[in-house]
Amino acid sequence: MKLTLDSLARHLERQLMPVYLVSGDEPLLAGEAADAVRARARAAGFTEREVHVLDRGSDWEAVRAAAGTLSLFASRRIIELKLPGGKPGVAGGRVLASVIQSIGDDVLLLIVTGRLDRDAQGAEWVRAAESRGAWLAVWPVPAERMLAWLEARCRRLGLTADAGALELLADRTQGNLLAAQQELEKLRLLAGRERVTAERVLASTADSARFNVGELSEALIQGELSRALRVLDGLKSEGVELPLVLWAAIKAMRELWARHTGAAAQVPFRRFVGRAVRADAMAKGRLRGDAWDELSLLACDLCGRAALPLPASSIH
Numbered sequence: 001m002k003l004t005l006d007s008l009a010r011h012l013e014r015q016l017m018p019v020y021l022v023s024g025d026e027p028l029l030a031g032e033a034a035d036a037v038r039a040r041a042r043a044a045g046f047t048e049r050e051v052h053v054l055d056r057g058s059d060w061e062a063v064r065a066a067a068g069t070l071s072l073f074a075s076r077r078i079i080e081l082k083l084p085g086g087k088p089g090v091a092g093g094r095v096l097a098s099v100i101q102s103i104g105d106d107v108l109l110l111i112v113t114g115r116l117d118r119d120a121q122g123a124e125w126v127r128a129a130e131s132r133g134a135w136l137a138v139w140p141v142p143a144e145r146m147l148a149w150l151e152a153r154c155r156r157l158g159l160t161a162d163a164g165a166l167e168l169l170a171d172r173t174q175g176n177l178l179a180a181q182q183e184l185e186k187l188r189l190l191a192g193r194e195r196v197t198a199e200r201v202l203a204s205t206a207d208s209a210r211f212n213v214g215e216l217s218e219a220l221i222q223g224e225l226s227r228a229l230r231v232l233d234g235l236k237s238e239g240v241e242l243p244l245v246l247w248a249a250i251k252a253m254r255e256l257w258a259r260h261t262g263a264a265a266q267v268p269f270r271r272f273v274g275r276a277v278r279a280d281a282m283a284k285g286r287l288r289g290d291a292w293d294e295l296s297l298l299a300c301d302l303c304g305r306a307a308l309p310l311p312a313s314s315i316h
Contacts, residue, residue, distance in 0.1 A: 024138025
């Protein structure tokens with residue numbers, strides 16, 4: 001049987017199978033799936049847990065012996081096998097397939113691995129796990145679904161967050177779900193019942209910085225170039241994440257846009273946007289160059305002291 005993250009809870013409400021295989025390189029989701037299986041097993045009377053961390057060179061016969069040994073306390077057991085590489089080797093795969101096929105009613109076998117490539121997916125032990133029990137393959141959340149994922153996590157934690165807060169979280173965590181979850185947990189403590197805004201996200205993630213990114217926005221809006229460059233240099237030396245700094249610059253850019261409307265403002269703001277796009281691409285490794293230098297040039301542009309022309313290919 002194959003399961004998904006969406007179908008796991010319903011499956012566990014209805015039944016508990018003797019074998020579960022959880023695979024994938026997304027530690028938060030894989031860990032939560034394994035936790036759900038463990039919790040359901042404990043509720044069904046599997047009160048002991050035995051964990052083995054294994055690779056190709058491990059003593060697989062010890063696993064066979066553990067699975068076949070009766071509990072000293074006559075209780076049901078969870079035997080958990082962790083295979084970070086997902087490849088037990090020929091000997092390990094043979095033992096694993098045998099253990100899966102012969103597992104008794106007093107043992108639940110939980111196998112947690114990294115992502116299984118095409119060859120590994122066709123291995124005998126994987127087919128045996130899928131036949132005797134259930135296999136749940138965990139996949140990363142696509143970038144286009146990250147905002148929806150964050151919104152669902154907020155609901156689970158009892159948080160209400162506006163669109164700007166979710167966009168900032170998605171940008172600064174860059175698909176790292178574990179980091180995103182940690183940020184949401186911190187926001188739950190800080191915000192309580194209050195609505196989470198981008199400003200609150202910014203404050204919670206910039207508390208350790210000597211130069212607050214909010215100060216950068218203020219300097220840019222007021223056209224104070226020397227101050228803005230000092231703050232940028234301070235943010236860089238403090239190791240503040242680039243997405244946060246870029247967000248602060250874009251916030252200033254939006255504020256300036258709101259103050260200056262009309263056809264005359266179109267050309268400079270097209271240049272500002274182009275500069276911000278270049279900085280973002282550099283930060284993500286999609287364009288050669290130093291994102292911090294590009295942010296400094298953007299600061300010059302926003303403060304009316306353009307230092308270098310924007311490359312023609314960057315103007316859209």
